[in-house]
Structure formats: structure tokens, C-alpha cells
């Protein structure tokens with residue numbers, strides 16, 4: 471049964487002008503120029519297996535055997551099943567459905583899309599017509615002005631230029647939008663979805679299962695041994711979004727959209743990191759350092775305990791973030 475949903479949709483109609491932030495395809499295709507040493511996240515799904523990990527009663531993470539390719543998940547109630555993200559293409563979407571079927575025969579009634587990037591939504595079209603797809607209204611707005619071709623081009627660098635991974639993909643838009651939050655009871659199992667503001671993208675949403683205290687954080691919080699990536703170009707907004715997150719939820723466990731499962735403490739680490747790069751940028755601007763000198767050879771503070779396998783990727787994210795922070799401070 472849908473609780474709060476209709477209400478949030480109705481409320482959303484009044485607040486959407488303030489909340490909705492559409493990222494047009496043209497901007498998706500042309501992010502700010504990357505800093506020296508920046509690496510696109512390696513997301514190619516070929517050969518990727520999603521491993522099912524039970525995190526609580528009826529609560530399952532689907533973890534990519536090759537990080538940083540996307541993770542997903544599903545929740546089984548006594549009446550129905552809810553899936554979190556549909557992954558890269560039809561084949562990966564079907565892999566999710568098969569994983570659900572190994573655990574439950576109940577209908578997949580809901581599919582949640584946590585943002586508007588193809589690696590989270592391109593599997594939508596292989597789910598049953600009876601599956602209700604839910605996303606934040608800004609995700610839907612962004613998808614409405616997108617195309618598979620445009621998004622494939624945007625994501626080409628994440629798959630080594632092999633856009634054949636998008637062959638056959640049909641863009642299926644979510645049918646239910648929310649603003650603020652949305653909640654569903656699957657039968658003895660409540661699932662909530664929140665939008666706390668702009669983060670890695672304007673659309674990042676968080677899925678939360680209260681009785682397991684587990685959150686799916688998509689691109690807002692990556693996995694173990696990571697720092698954020700302010701891809702959307704706004705450090706201050708990211709900080710506010712994570713403050714909103716912390717005030718609303720204190721998950722014990724985070725299933726990130728990319729990377730390994732991690733403790734909820736990573737939210738605090740992300741907030742500390744963003745605050746620190748603001749300070750570093752203020753100091754650099756005050757000292758008259760140029761943006762190129764500030765960014766070119768920067769490395770992440772070892773206190774953030776970056777995963778060894780992610781050093782190169784996170785160094786690129788860090789330099790990207792410094793560039794954004796420097797520009798923000800200089801404005």
C-alpha cells in the first residue's frame with residue numbers, strides 16, 4: 471500500500487519549482503573540463519556478476535564483483551518485492567530479476583531509480599509493465615529531456631568507448647515522482663526514499679530500510695575507502711545535502727552505488743572532507759596560488775584511508791573537487 475506517496479506527490483507539485491534541478495543532456499555531455507590525472511570511473515558491465523548479500527531479514531544488497539561497476543539491491547516484504555536501481559542495460563537488469571527470483575516468487579512491485587544516469591536506469595525496460603518505477607521528480611525531469619544516445623555518449627568514457635553495451639536499451643521513465651520523501655510498506659517491511667539535495671548529481675536519492683538500518687546511497691556516498699565527487703560542481707550544496715542526510719538518518723550500514731559496503735560513519739568522513747577542501751581553497755586563494763598550481767599535483771590526505779585499488783580514481787575526484795571548491799571560493 472502506498473503511504474505518504476500521494477501526499478508527497480501533491481506537496482511536490484507546490485515545492486517542485488524550488489527543488490527540481492534539471493541537468494540537461496547538453497550539460498551531462500559536457501561536464502567541467504577534468505583536472506590533470508582525472509580518470510573516468512570504470513563501469514563497464516561486461517563479465518560483471520551481481521552477488522547477493524543478505525544484510526537483514528528480507529534485505530539484500532546486489533554487489534558488483536568488480537568495483538566500481540554499479541551495485542543494486544532488493545527488499546522482500548510479505549506481499550511484494552522492491553528493487554533498487556536497474557543497472558546498465560537489459561542484460562544487467564535481467565540479472566537483477568534473476569537474483570530476486572532465486573530468493574522470492576513475489577511480484578516485483580516497485581523499482582526505485584536513485585539518479586538519472588544510465589548505469590542506474592538503463593535496465594528499467596526489462597522489468598514487467600506491472601512494476602511501478604519511482605524516482606525523485608528531478609530525476610524524471612532530467613530523463614524526460616534525455617535520450618539513450620545522448621546518455622550513452624556522456625557515459626562512453628566510463629566504458630572505454632565501447633557504447634555497444636547500450637545496444638537494445640530503451641529508455642523507460644519512472645511513472646511515480648516524489649519530492650522530499652516517499653515511503654512504502656511491502657508487508658511487514660517499510661522502505662523509504664529521500665532526496666536531501668544536490669550532491670554528486672542534482673538527482674541523488676537515498677533509499678533507507680529502517681528496521682535493518684541500511685541505506686542505499688547511490689552516487690551520493692561511494693563505498694569503503696572513498697571521498698565524494700562533486701561532479702555537479704557545487705561543494706556548498708553537497709555539504710548542505712549531507713547535513714540534511716545526517717539529521718534525518720544514521721544508517722549503520724551503507725550500500726553504495728559504487729564500491730564496497732561500508733559503515734554509516736562514512737557520511738561524517740565525507741562532510742569533514744568537503745569542509746576541509748573549502749578551507750584549503752580559501753587559504754590558496756588568499757595566498758594568491760593559481761588554480762592550476764593548486765590542483766595539478768594534489769593528493770588526498772592519508773587520513774581518508776583511500777582503498778589502494780581506488781587511489782588513481784580518487785586522486786582524480788579530489789582534484790576535480792579542489793577545482794570546484796577553488797572556483798566557488800573565488801566567486
Ligand SMILES: [Zn+2]
Nearest residue numbers: 587589689727
Ligand atoms: Zn552511479
